[in-house]
Amino acid sequence: MNLANGFTPYPVSTIGYDTKNPRWEVVDNYTMSHSHPASRPNASTLQDTLAASETAKLPEISVSPAQAKFMALMLRMLNVTHALEVGTLGGYSAIWLASENPQLHVTTVECDARFVEVARKNIEHAGLSERIEVINATGLDALALLKEEVLRGDRPRFGFVFIDADKPNSWNYFNMAADMCQSKAAICVDNVVRDGRVADADDQHPHILGGRLVIENAGKDPRVDTAVVQTVGCKGYDGFLWAVVN
Ligand code: DHB
Ligand code: MG
DSSP states (O other): OBOOTTOOOOOSSSSOOOOOOHHHHHHHHHHHHHHSOTTSTTHHHHHHHHHHHHHTTOOSOOOOHHHHHHHHHHHHHHTOSEEEEEOOTTSHHHHHHHHTOTTOEEEEEESOHHHHHHHHHHHHHTTOTTTEEEEESOHHHHHHHHHHHHHHTSSOOEEEEEEOSOGGGHHHHHHHHHTTEEEEEEEEEOOSSTTTGGGOTTOOOHHHHHHHHHHHHHHTOTTEEEEEEEEEETTEEEEEEEEEEO
């Protein structure tokens, strides 16, 4: 599927992180060195993925290793067989999810053709091309088509969705994803706290408004139940929304 010809992606890294504490990164490094040592089968592949993404000058906004592994473990617990991701970037999170879950197929959507090329190479290098499908399209176009397929019964419902793309559309993605999920599926939306700016009513940055919209709309949505978890770590201070589909 290629629906992204001529599309200008929403700019990333427009606001950065202001709140920093070197200890958060030290602790992430310490804890990951023990919870995911180099002896784990996917450890070197994951490092290679980050290195290749850096060499290709992709924005350095991949999910943190700890958050990626946490999500992967949740999928193992839920025995998820089909996951959807919006915002592939270099494929780092998709590779985490698939490499920790042999039962899992990942469908991941990325509008930037250059990112797609890097991601497909990383996925190939990880030996996961059979289980990770990268769709080069805008999130709105891809999810509209996927939703048609799911509702027609031509594609299985998703047991997990990770929304980590252009922040102003987070609610639109969530809204479409909820209709494609099976009962007890989880939906995770990244970057909804952003240095705590989410709670500053005067802050009208489009990324912040996007986070607020998904928190407020999902919170009153009868299809789901939600919690927002604040995080600190190697990426600074942020947080994710976690939803469970009824
Ligand atoms: C940005 C996007 C992300 O998904 C993230 O985790 C961190 C930062 C950004 O666009 O700045
Ligand atoms: Mg993110």
